[in-house]
Amino acid sequence: MNSFSILKKIFIVLFIGLGILSASVLENLKFSFDFSQFFPEEDPDLEFYQDYVAEFGTDDNFLLVAVKSDSTVFEQGFLNRFHQFSEESKTFDFVTESSSITTLSYPLKTSFGYTTLPIIHKDDKNKYAKDWLKIQEDELFVNALIDEKGTSLVVALQTIDNLDYEKSEILLNQLRKALKANELNDYHILGRAFFYEAIVEMQKSEVLKTTLVASILVFTILLLVYRSIPVVFISVLSIGLSLLLFLGLLSVMGKELNAMAAFYPVLMLIVGTSDVIHITDSFIRKIQNGLHKYTAIASSLKEVGLTTLLTSLTTAIGFITLLSSRLVSIQDFGINAAMGVIVAYLTVIFFTGSLLISIPEKVLIGQKSISKKWVNYLLRINVFTRNHPKAILYGTLVFTLLCIIGINLISTNYEFKQTLPNESKIAADFNFFQENYAGFRPLEIAVMSEGSAKVTDFSVAQEIEKLTTYLKEIKSIGNLQSANLPYKIINKAHHLNKSEYFALPENEILFERYKKDAKKLARKQLARFVNSTEQIARINGKLEDVGTDSLMVIYKQIDDFAARELDSSLVKVKVTGKSMLLDKNSEYIRTSLLEGLLYGLLVIGVIMVLVFRNFKMFLISLVPNLLPIVFAGSILGFLGIPLEASLSVVFAIVFGIAVDDTIHFLGKYKLGIAQGLSQEKALEKTFIQTGRALVITTIILFFGFLVMLFSIHQPSITIGLIISVTLVTALVLDLLLLPVLIRKLLKTK
Numbered sequence: 001m002n003s004f005s006i007l008k009k010i011f012i013v014l015f016i017g018l019g020i021l022s023a024s025v026l027e028n029l030k031f032s033f034d035f036s037q038f039f040p041e042e043d044p045d046l047e048f049y050q051d052y053v054a055e056f057g058t059d060d061n062f063l064l065v066a067v068k069s070d071s072t073v074f075e076q077g078f079l080n081r082f083h084q085f086s087e088e089s090k091t092f093d094f095v096t097e098s099s100s101i102t103t104l105s106y107p108l109k110t111s112f113g114y115t116t117l118p119i120i121h122k123d124d125k126n127k128y129a130k131d132w133l134k135i136q137e138d139e140l141f142v143n144a145l146i147d148e149k150g151t152s153l154v155v156a157l158q159t160i161d162n163l164d165y166e167k168s169e170i171l172l173n174q175l176r177k178a179l180k181a182n183e184l185n186d187y188h189i190l191g192r193a194f195f196y197e198a199i200v201e202m203q204k205s206e207v208l209k210t211t212l213v214a215s216i217l218v219f220t221i222l223l224l225v226y227r228s229i230p231v232v233f234i235s236v237l238s239i240g241l242s243l244l245l246f247l248g249l250l251s252v253m254g255k256e257l258n259a260m261a262a263f264y265p266v267l268m269l270i271v272g273t274s275d276v277i278h279i280t281d282s283f284i285r286k287i288q289n290g291l292h293k294y295t296a297i298a299s300s301l302k303e304v305g306l307t308t309l310l311t312s313l314t315t316a317i318g319f320i321t322l323l324s325s326r327l328v329s330i331q332d333f334g335i336n337a338a339m340g341v342i343v344a345y346l347t348v349i350f351f352t353g354s355l356l357i358s359i360p361e362k363v364l365i366g367q368k369s370i371s372k373k374w375v376n377y378l379l380r381i382n383v384f385t386r387n388h389p390k391a392i393l394y395g396t397l398v399f400t401l402l403c404i405i406g407i408n409l410i411s412t413n414y415e416f417k418q419t420l421p422n423e424s425k426i427a428a429d430f431n432f433f434q435e436n437y438a439g440f441r442p443l444e445i446a447v448m449s450e451g452s453a454k455v456t457d458f459s460v461a462q463e464i465e466k467l468t469t470y471l472k473e474i475k476s477i478g479n480l481q482s483a484n485l486p487y488k489i490i491n492k493a494h495h496l497n498k499s500e501y502f503a504l505p506e507n508e509i510l511f512e513r514y515k516k517d518a519k520k521l522a523r524k525q526l527a528r529f530v531n532s533t534e535q536i537a538r539i540n541g542k543l544e545d546v547g548t549d550s551l552m553v554i555y556k557q558i559d560d561f562a563a564r565e566l567d568s569s570l571v572k573v574k575v576t577g578k579s580m581l582l583d584k585n586s587e588y589i590r591t592s593l594l595e596g597l598l599y600g601l602l603v604i605g606v607i608m609v610l611v612f613r614n615f616k617m618f619l620i621s622l623v624p625n626l627l628p629i630v631f632a633g634s635i636l637g638f639l640g641i642p643l644e645a646s647l648s649v650v651f652a653i654v655f656g657i658a659v660d661d662t663i664h665f666l667g668k669y670k671l672g673i674a675q676g677l678s679q680e681k682a683l684e685k686t687f688i689q690t691g692r693a694l695v696i697t698t699i700i701l702f703f704g705f706l707v708m709l710f711s712i713h714q715p716s717i718t719i720g721l722i723i724s725v726t727l728v729t730a731l732v733l734d735l736l737l738l739p740v741l742i743r744k745l746l747k748t749k
Helices: 002-028 044-056 078-088 125-138 165-181 192-226 229-252 263-288 293-324 328-356 361-365 371-386 389-407 427-437 458-472 485-493 510-519 523-527 546-566 578-583 585-612 615-640 644-676 680-708 714-745
Strands: 062-067 095-098 106-109 112-120 152-159 186-191 443-450 477-481 537-544 570-574
Touching: 002 229, 002 328, 044 443, 044 537, 044 570, 044 578, 062 078, 062 165, 062 192, 062 427, 078 095, 078 152, 078 165, 106 485, 112 477, 125 458, 152 186, 165 186, 165 192, 165 570, 186 192, 186 371, 186 427, 192 229, 192 263, 192 427, 192 680, 229 263, 229 328, 229 644, 263 293, 263 328, 263 485, 263 680, 293 644, 361 458, 371 389, 371 680, 371 714, 389 714, 443 458, 443 578, 458 510, 458 546, 458 570, 458 644, 485 510, 510 523, 510 570, 546 578, 570 578, 585 615, 585 644, 644 680, 644 714, 680 714
Parallel strands: none
Antiparallel strands: 062 152, 062 186, 095 152, 106 112, 443 537, 443 570, 477 537
16 A cells, blocks of 8 residues: 555656656647648659659649729829838848739830830829730730739749748738738738738647647536536546646657647547546546545556557547558648657556546545446347347448448548638638639649750640640639740840730741840740750649549549640650649548558457457447447448548548447456456446446547537538547447347347
8 A cells, every 4th residue: 555655656756757747848839730741742843843853843832912092003103002012022032033924024126126114104104004905905914913903012022942930920021011011901811921920829828728628628518417626627637637738748759849739739639538537437436436546546447457558549649540541741640649648648547547546536536436327228238139139230231231332432522722711811711712813723834855855945845836826725723824925025025015916926037036035035944844955854844622532523624635635755744743742642642541550450459359269259340330430430421521641640530439439348247257257247237337428438539529610710610520430330329239249240149
């Protein structure tokens, strides 16, 4: 007994000390967001893109600022204020280039050489109508720097590559200050810096909100169940400490919290709650039966502690299965979540156990016991499973068939806008650019010359023009530019700036002449589209957010056109870019999910066979563990929710927690058999003792994940809803199907 007394003091002091240390390093915890976190690793297209970036830079190093006018942009005061802002934007930190319709001009070839014409004569009101007509004829700037109604103008900023959060904040602060100073208050922003700021702010808000709401929820449910403030205090303190230790560990390890960070608080709270309830429930039941608290804790740790260790390991393995994903963000989430599960287990075993034996028995029991009600309800369920096994089996079969139908309805046609915070400034700005401009998603196409040809040859330029003309026919593509752009502009300049001459020169002689002019006058422009060896040319544009599957069709159409219509002896074409790489995720999500779950199932199967020493128990556990996963997939299908990267964590969470309940049930049943009880008596004892803990934990898990319905992040809402409903299904299967399977497959004398 003295050893227990000494150990409890050591563990309490140790964990409180670790908690204080964790709190002191939380300020070092970093949040990050980068689309590259969602790139499929070890993919040949990713390798090609990395080489492409080395030649041309990233394709998301832009920031678009659309400024709206009350009626039309062709108002002198508005144009002057907009122009002033455009000029100031050139001096912003981290901006390498700034373009707008008031700072750009048309080149014009005269007998004295090249001169320029303004696109808009902002100081001459009488020319506004003619300027607008010319802009519409050219179609070079419409939906790129001015919308087709003439009600907004865009300043297109090019920034340094890979802006981080701090640099994004600096740039955006300068930008907003300049907009305010120039009285341009109706504006919309789109680009990497703005996304970085908005997503990181959302992550911070979500972590804080989910932690607060889930904590209040857990406290309320525990109070209603145990009717004892000390028990609830111990539970909440233990769960909160495990979350604090986990976040402190991430900080010490230098981990950056990415887009999946909002799941950590809820995950730690529910995993910690499950462990706390199983230990606490067992301990209180034993002291209610008259055992001394030291004897009770030793018995609880022996019976429930081992089972809880097993469930923690299986839950951790469920998350580790996410390592099979090709996405770095999902892999990181799997590793971090697995660590969190182990941290929660260690905190509960050592800290919670120490607190339980530090409080008098009478205080823990509470004023009113509700055990008899639980016993009656749970025994009725057991009787139902004994009297209606066929109905349960047939019901399970029908349920399985419905789930299979739902899974076949799953779509991967995911739209990027669904990842944006609901009713937020960034969502509104995204929609504005979708509706008024060419879209947001960058389109990058590499055109590579073959043999001795160069992309600056007239014959290759003609092939590039064929492809560009085809791309213009695709409705979802806009704002196209290519290596031919300087030649077409110079050709137009040689013909009095007439719009019909915005085309490639008619013959190679003219093309070569214009090429020399382009190298003198537009060297920087050419460098954006042609690499130093003139072996690769770039075509870029913008894609509307029409859904992953639809975009994959467009990519295939481009490949097919290039193979069918272009001269393969001259050029080879490849679609690339961040947008395409993100869309490729749909090819890997299903495969990686199946592979990960299969590996996890095999590892957990080995553990269960070794622990239970009965292969039939492993087989019995398969159905109630796999069906919730199938059900989760069917919900996506029936509700028409497209499968995307972040939703893949649903299956790991459901798998890990569903296995927990099954192991607790089978563990208690095996213990009853080992104590010499008959099969029916062992099942009764399992329902009475473990059934209560399973129901309580599922209630907390259900409402815990429903907390995510308060999120402003649509994938988080979807994940919370699906997991909540699915975990209730897992409980029902454990309480109804497991007893039937045990009676059928584990017949005893």
